[in-house]
Amino acid sequence: MASDSTRPCFSAFRSQAELELIQVVLDDAEASYPWNPADPSASGYFEQLEQEVAASWSAEVLEPYAQSLSTQFDQLWAAVDAGTPVVTTASILSSSVFQRFANQMPQRVLETLVQRTQEAIASSNALADQLVASVREVLPEWGDEDLYVLARPFAYAMRDQRESDVLEGALRSVRSEAWDNLSNIEQARLSLAIARHVIDQSKV
Known part of the structure; x- marks a missing residue:
């Protein structure tokens, strides 16, 4: 058969x-690849290459x-940017939640x-770290600790608890008064609630 006749040739080629x-x-037995570039x-080795x-x-x-290569990178970044919703400060401030x-x-x-919250989001730190970084400037009288x-209540809310529930709970604990008339703890709760809302909106 034709297939049988080709086997010796294939075998010889493979052996070669x-x-x-x-x-x-x-021949390259003495050459070793430096698996740790920091070494x-x-x-x-790399200079020689x-x-x-x-x-x-x-x-x-x-x-x-x-x-x-540069064109391919540009196309990849464009695809990433196109698939990532951009949440601007203006769009957040004009939302119905912020009207309240x-x-x-x-x-x-x-x-x-x-x-500050948007900057904290970009840092990719833990949620509690993001919240504290978000409100630190507007609450200068508070220490980080x-x-x-x-x-904690905003960072470690139950997974099945909706963000709106967390927000509503925080708002109920804050009097409907102007900022300067609120107590320090009310200002802190309100600020953390807003920061948590902005963080959640960035994931939508």
Whole structure:
């Protein structure tokens, strides 16, 4: 059969390939790849590779590959940005939830709180850390240790508890008074509730 007649050729080709592979391995037996790039002895290995590339590839040859790689990165980042909703300060401040806070917190304080919360979100820290970082500037009289205590109910609410329930609970504990007429603890609760709302909105 035709398939049987090709087997000897294939076998010979495979044997030859295996012999060549073994020869390559034996020839490079003394060369070892530095698996830990932080190892000081690895710098010589990488410098040698860079020199070999520089000697073998001219800038004209490398440029098309660099351009292609840069274009691919741009396309990937564009795809990531397109799939990530952008929550702006203006859109948050115009939401129905924030209309309820308008009479209780000065606009300047509210804007500062939202901006600091967005910065805290970008830090990717734990939720409690984000909350404390969010309100620290608008509550300068509070120490971090006390803020962490107040932030616990907002950071560690039950998983099946809706964000709106947490927010409503916080609002019920704050009198419907202007910001300057609220007690320090009411200001803290209101600020933490707003920060938690902004954080949750960023995940929508």
